[in-house]
Amino acid sequence: MFVVNDMPEPIDDRIVSELSTVCVSTLGHMRDHGFALGLVPNRRPVRFVGTAVTVRIPHLDSTAVHLAVDMLRPGDVLVVDQSGDHQRSCFGGLVSFTAKARGAVGAVLDGSINDHDETLAYDFPVFSRGFSPLTTRIAGVEGAINVPVTVAGAVVNPGDVVFADSDGVAFLRPADAVGLGAQLAAKENAEIPARESIANGGSIAEFSGAAAYRP
Numbered sequence: 001m002f003v004v005n006d007m008p009e010p011i012d013d014r015i016v017s018e019l020s021t022v023c024v025s026t027l028g029h030m031r032d033h034g035f036a037l038g039l040v041p042n043r044r045p046v047r048f049v050g051t052a053v054t055v056r057i058p059h060l061d062s063t064a065v066h067l068a069v070d071m072l073r074p075g076d077v078l079v080v081d082q083s084g085d086h087q088r089s090c091f092g093g094l095v096s097f098t099a100k101a102r103g104a105v106g107a108v109l110d111g112s113i114n115d116h117d118e119t120l121a122y123d124f125p126v127f128s129r130g131f132s133p134l135t136t137r138i139a140g141v142e143g144a145i146n147v148p149v150t151v152a153g154a155v156v157n158p159g160d161v162v163f164a165d166s167d168g169v170a171f172l173r174p175a176d177a178v179g180l181g182a183q184l185a186a187k188e189n190a191e192i193p194a195r196e197s198i199a200n201g202g203s204i205a206e207f208s209g210a211a212a213y214r215p
């Protein structure tokens with residue numbers, strides 16, 4: 001059975017611009033959930049913030065991926081749950097080319113990617129488990145578009161904020177992303193005077209508070 005739900009509301013442009021200047025790992029200093037752990041980008045440096053368009057496929061059948069890629073809009077990020085089949089690739093040259101042509105800003109797959117050499121020229125950022133020659137088929141078995149999915153340990157809803165950089169990917173509910181950019185920027189900016197102090201012999205443990213635990 002195939003499920004094709006409506007496309008989600010695009011995330012606010014302000015969320016995109018605020019999160020585009022801060023690091024995903026700064027969020028990792030503040031919370032432990034919502035990260036896609038174990039995925040790697042097809043190139044570094046990389047950075048994108050966009051609206052999650054979700055897809056769930058059974059391991060062999062990427063019919064729903066091809067349907068979803070055609071639906072992508074500028075600013076979207078395709079997020080694919082491969083039902084636990086991490087070794088298989090549903091995402092190669094033609095899918096990358098189509099996603100980029102639609103204006104999507106990236107993809108996050110809990111599976112592998114293929115067509116490495118072809119996709120270099122497309123310069124389309126994709127997080128995945130790595131490269132694999134074992135691909136999917138258009139088998140028409142089943143699939144779902146814009147349903148809640150699980151990707152590398154994180155639950156993702158259609159319309160969530162996908163916040164990605166060279167360190168990895170975080171997923172945020174849009175309401176949780178409001179004002180987050182400023183919070184992360186403040187935390188990062190606090191390190192500027194610390195660097196100056198450390199360069200002059202100061203202590204990272206004093207800055208971080210670890211010094212309080214020195215026996």
Ligand SMILES: O=C([O-])CC(=O)C(=O)O
Nearest residue numbers: 062090091092093094095
């Ligand atoms: O079509 C696929 O499923 C994967 C692929 O090779 C491509 O995108 O070119």
Ligand SMILES: [Mg+2]
Nearest residue numbers: 092093094115
């Ligand atoms: Mg191909």
